Amino acid sequence: xxxxxxxxxxxxxxxxxTAIGAWVLLAVVVIAFSAAFGRELEESFEAPGLDSYRAxxxxxxxxxxxxxxxxxxxxxxxxxxxxxxxxxxxxADLPHVVGTTSSVSPEGDIALVRVQYPAVEELEKSDLxxxxxxxxxxxDESSLTVEAGxxxxxxxxxxxxxxxxxxxxxxxxxILLIAxxxxxxxxxxxxxxxxxxxVGATSMSLVTYLIDIPAWAPQLAAMVGLGxxxxxxLFLVTRxxxxxxxxxxxxxxxxxxxxxxxxxxxxxxxxxxxxxxxxLVAGIPFVTGGGVAISAMVLVMVLASVTLLPALLGLAGxxxxxxxxxxxxxxxxPSTGWHRWGAHVTRHATSYLVGGGVxxxxxxxxxxxLNLGFPDDGTKPESRTERRAYDLVAEGFGPGANxxxxxxxxxxxxxxxxAPLAEAVAADPGIxxxxxxxxxxxxxxATLVALPTTSPQDESTQETVARLREEVFPTVLDGxxxxxxxxxxxxxxxDLGDRVxxxxxxxxxxxxxxxxxxxxxxxxxxxxxxKAVLLNLLSVGAAYGVLVMVFQWGWAAGLIGVExxxxxxxxxxxxxxxxxxxxxxxxxVFLLSRVREEYRRHGDNGRAVxxxxxxxxxxxxxxxxxxxxxxxxxxxxxxxVVKMMGVGLATAIFLDATVVxxxxxxxxxxxxxxxxxxxPGWLDRLLPELDPTLQExxxxxxxxxxxxxxx
Numbered sequence: 001x002x003x004x005x006x007x008x009x010x011x012x013x014x015x016x017x018t019a020i021g022a023w024v025l026l027a028v029v030v031i032a033f034s035a036a037f038g039r040e041l042e043e044s045f046e047a048p049g050l051d052s053y054r055a056x057x058x059x060x061x062x063x064x065x066x067x068x069x070x071x072x073x074x075x076x077x078x079x080x081x082x083x084x085x086x087x088x089x090x091x092a093d094l095p096h097v098v099g100t101t102s103s104v105s106p107e108g109d110i111a112l113v114r115v116q117y118p119a120v121e122e123l124e125k126s127d128l129x130x131x132x133x134x135x136x137x138x139x140d141e142s143s144l145t146v147e148a149g150x151x152x153x154x155x156x157x158x159x160x161x162x163x164x165x166x167x168x169x170x171x172x173x174x175i176l177l178i179a180x181x182x183x184x185x186x187x188x189x190x191x192x193x194x195x196x197x198x199v200g201a202t203s204m205s206l207v208t209y210l211i212d213i214p215a216w217a218p219q220l221a222a223m224v225g226l227g228x229x230x231x232x233x234l235f236l237v238t239r240x241x242x243x244x245x246x247x248x249x250x251x252x253x254x255x256x257x258x259x260x261x262x263x264x265x266x267x268x269x270x271x272x273x274x275x276x277x278x279x280l281v282a283g284i285p286f287v288t289g290g291g292v293a294i295s296a297m298v299l300v301m302v303l304a305s306v307t308l309l310p311a312l313l314g315l316a317g318x319x320x321x322x323x324x325x326x327x328x329x330x331x332x333x334p335s336t337g338w339h340r341w342g343a344h345v346t347r348h349a350t351s352y353l354v355g356g357g358v359x360x361x362x363x364x365x366x367x368x369x370l371n372l373g374f375p376d377d378g379t380k381p382e383s384r385t386e387r388r389a390y391d392l393v394a395e396g397f398g399p400g401a402n403x404x405x406x407x408x409x410x411x412x413x414x415x416x417x418x419a420p421l422a423e424a425v426a427a428d429p430g431i432x433x434x435x436x437x438x439x440x441x442x443x444x445x446a447t448l449v450a451l452p453t454t455s456p457q458d459e460s461t462q463e464t465v466a467r468l469r470e471e472v473f474p475t476v477l478d479g480x481x482x483x484x485x486x487x488x489x490x491x492x493x494x495d496l497g498d499r500v501x502x503x504x505x506x507x508x509x510x511x512x513x514x515x516x517x518x519x520x521x522x523x524x525x526x527x528x529x530x531k532a533v534l535l536n537l538l539s540v541g542a543a544y545g546v547l548v549m550v551f552q553w554g555w556a557a558g559l560i561g562v563e564x565x566x567x568x569x570x571x572x573x574x575x576x577x578x579x580x581x582x583x584x585x586x587x588x589v590f591l592l593s594r595v596r597e598e599y600r601r602h603g604d605n606g607r608a609v610x611x612x613x614x615x616x617x618x619x620x621x622x623x624x625x626x627x628x629x630x631x632x633x634x635x636x637x638x639x640x641v642v643k644m645m646g647v648g649l650a651t652a653i654f655l656d657a658t659v660v661x662x663x664x665x666x667x668x669x670x671x672x673x674x675x676x677x678x679x680p681g682w683l684d685r686l687l688p689e690l691d692p693t694l695q696e697x698x699x700x701x702x703x704x705x706x707x708x709x710x711x
Contacts, residue, residue, distance in 0.1 A: 009258030014312025038205025055487025110396030342613030373567030403456030412444030413481030432465030624657030
């Protein structure tokens, strides 16, 4: 592979406009095809096999309004009942509204209008816009306190975007400028990443022909893609500048940079893709679709790194060094400061291993209290109408009114069970009240809507759902042939949390095994991949622990705009594990590729570890700062879910690039000594030879200058 990448790098650098033109043409084609043939992204959070999914299927077979999407409009006035009629009439006239129902609180000062829409697949974002406009008109015309929320907002409300991405790019530009001291060197990674981002993001509507992509996936894929794209370019540009500082010609330098750091980019990107595609074993379609979207974006960034970036480097020539170019010495050779740090850590390896391990375990300990759920509108800022509507509904009708349970009953075998089942549900201690059942004899389905006594995110509500399924339904329905299923958004998210907990061990095992095998193939070692897997698992655990401390326990939550404690969103641990495990492997591959390169050159493990830190410490730190800046953009959003992802990703990358990569890795490698590179003979014979480093002798007969010989 080294020879192939070497030839690719030289060719792209020699004929830069060919590669650049190809990428511009690709972007134009993808954008055009996406606009002409792209399909809509999915808004559904359904997962086949769940009880709530079966409830949705039954509701779809009947004309029950509860099978679709709901919104609720709340008005507050001294005599709310008198103001209700014109409000309900205005809402009923909106496009796609199939019906409205209303109720007034016992005190008479709060009225609630439930607006029923068909299934989300039949709706568009314009329906939410129309609802918001209607609410605004009602406020202006009547001077009433009118607020709105509900499932329609969840389906189509988009958290403010753009600010986080822009902030991340600006910070990345500053870091690159400081690291390189050249506007050209700073601009190339940014330009490459942005073009790759355009191609990757616009391709999502075409990927839907292969698998359904959730509507929120492009934003997450863009964040991950932007981070890895800039990181990969940073490593390649750094190696290229090292070669230029040693006197190589531009084309030769680009070729050798791609043959060394480029191969690390390919394997690092491959590890990210493997980790994220591990989401396939989760058995949750929208999670799988999100994983495919992120993987596609990472693949685009890898391709751009090994084809587009070499062309840009060739086009820039010696200008990449800017004002720092000097004939008197190298500009990007290994740092003496990082050399001293590596030597210091390896001299005190045991102390640093114990101290770093205790710190990471302490941060990971709160994961034992992890509570999976889904934040409801009550966790949003009070500046949002959804939060104000949530508070009014809870005040007037009880906290459970914000998360009604929709029970679908298959009565095709025994219609007479509806009344006793409704009585049994209403008698459950976790149910505050219930509506009159609706029966569709043609479809053989009855629908019951029950309001819990507790809020949607309360653990007691999940216990109520479980009790209905496991105790109440069997007591009434056993032997009748009828079946009942609890649906609605509250039950759906509870089920998703259970599915995640059920599938998480299998998913983690799959990712760990695939990552171990890939690193074993890459480094031809048993202990190096094992150490990498264990340490990366530790950094992911620490990130989970920080999420629990911030969002469940409320530690420093106010600093990031979180106004109340919330459970951890059920599918976030899956995505975080896949993304973080993959991204942390980036730094592992780049660092260990350099360590192995030095070890194969002189055979001294301790010296190789120090030289690996010296050669990559500054670059890994800069790359991590960029990644942290990009992911911190999530925290700028108002949605707790978005904040959660941002805090988790940024924290894990920071810990991985500092505590793990610059302390625990060198300490463990020093203590393991030459055993780091041990590989059983039988396994050595089975594995194909994939050399991740540039051999000191030659590449197709070209003399090496990677270690100080002029090219």
